[in-house]
Amino acid sequence: NAGVTQTPKFQVLKTGQSMTLQCAQDMNHEYMSWYRQDPGMGLRLIHYSVGAGITDQGEVPNGYNVSRSTTEDFPLRLLSAAPSQTSVYFCASSRQYNSPLHFGNGTRLTVT
Amino acid sequence: AQSVAQPEDQVNVAEGNPLTVKCTYSVSGNPYLFWYVQYPNRGLQFLLKYITGDNLVKGSYGFEAEFNKSQTSFHLKKPSALVSDSALYFCAVRDSNDMRFGAGTRLTVKP
Numbered sequence: 001n002a003g004v005t006q007t008p009k010f011q012v013l014k015t016g017q018s019m020t021l022q023c024a025q026d027m028n029h030e031y032m033s034w035y036r037q038d039p040g041m042g043l044r045l046i047h048y049s050v051g052a053g054i055t056d057q058g059e060v061p062n063g064y065n066v067s068r069s070t071t072e073d074f075p076l077r078l079l080s081a082a083p084s085q086t087s088v089y090f091c092a093s094s095r096q097y098n099s100p101l102h103f104g105n106g107t108r109l110t111v112t
Numbered sequence: 113a114q115s116v117a118q119p120e121d122q123v124n125v126a127e128g129n130p131l132t133v134k135c136t137y138s139v140s141g142n143p144y145l146f147w148y149v150q151y152p153n154r155g156l157q158f159l160l161k162y163i164t165g166d167n168l169v170k171g172s173y174g175f176e177a178e179f180n181k182s183q184t185s186f187h188l189k190k191p192s193a194l195v196s197d198s199a200l201y202f203c204a205v206r207d208s209n210d211m212r213f214g215a216g217t218r219l220t221v222k223p
Contacts, residue, residue: 004155031209040121042202042213043156050209058210090155098144098163098206103155 002026006091006104013081013111021076021107023091029102031094032074033058034066036087037106043090049074081111114139114207116186118214125193126222133188133217135203144206145186147177149199150216156202162186173197193221 007022025032033048045058049068063085065077074093078085088108092101116137125131137143144163148156160171167179177188188201198221203214 033211040215042215043211044213045210048209056209092155092211097209098161100146100158100161101148101156101211103157105153105155 004091004093004102004104006089006107008107009105011107011109013078013109015081015083015111017081019078019081021078021089021091021109023074023076023104024072025074025091025093025102026072027093027095027102028071029093029095030071031096031099032068033092033101034064034074034076035090035092036060037090038087046076046089078109083111085109086111113212114143114205115212116145116203116205116214118201118203118217120217121215122218122220124220124222127195128192131190131193131197131219131221133201133203133219135186135188135214137184137186137203137205139205139207143186145177145179146204146206146211147171147175147186147188148202148204148213150202151199159188159201195221195223197221 004025030051034046035043044060047066049055088106090106091104094101146161147159150156162179170176200216204211
C-alpha cells in the first residue's frame, strides 16, 4: 500500500536549471495537488488537478508547470529554477472535494 | 476566501497533562475543517475533520477537536499528552479546490 510516492527526496539545482518532481498515487484518487512548505507560512497550493487532463493554478503557480495525463501521475516542472523556489514540496491526493488529503513524504529542493 | 489562523507558534506541555492547540477560522457558508500532524521529514497526516453534525469530533491517536460556531474556533485537544505527540500541527479549511492551511503550531511534550 504505497499511497503517494514522491521522487526525488532531495535535489540541489543551480539558478536557471530545470527539473521535474515526480508524484504518483495508487489509490485511484481523482484530485491531486502540489504544495510548497516554507517556515512560518504553512503550506501553499501551487497547482491542482481534479482529474486526468484537467489542471488549474493555485495560490503560487508562477515558475511551475504541471500536467495530468493519467489518474496516477502528477509531475511538477520547474522551468528555470530561482533561489526563491528553495522549499519543501509536497504532493497530495484525495478521493473527493471534502475528503482528507493524503501526502507524500516531500522533496527538499535547494536552488543556489 | 476561507482561511484559518493558529495564534500560537509553540505549545509546551508536560507528559500526562491535557493539551490544546488553537485554531480559528473565517469562512462563508458551512466550513469543512481539518487537523493534520507532521512528524520530522514526513508529509502531513490526517488527524480528524469536521463537516457537519456533532461539535465534538474524535480522531486518530486519541485526539479530538471541538467546533464552536459562535467563537469560530476549532481547537485540537487531547486529555493526556504523550512525548510521542511532539510534532507540528496544522489546522486547515477546504476552500473550493484548495485546502488552506494555518502556519502551524509546534507542540512539545516534555517527560
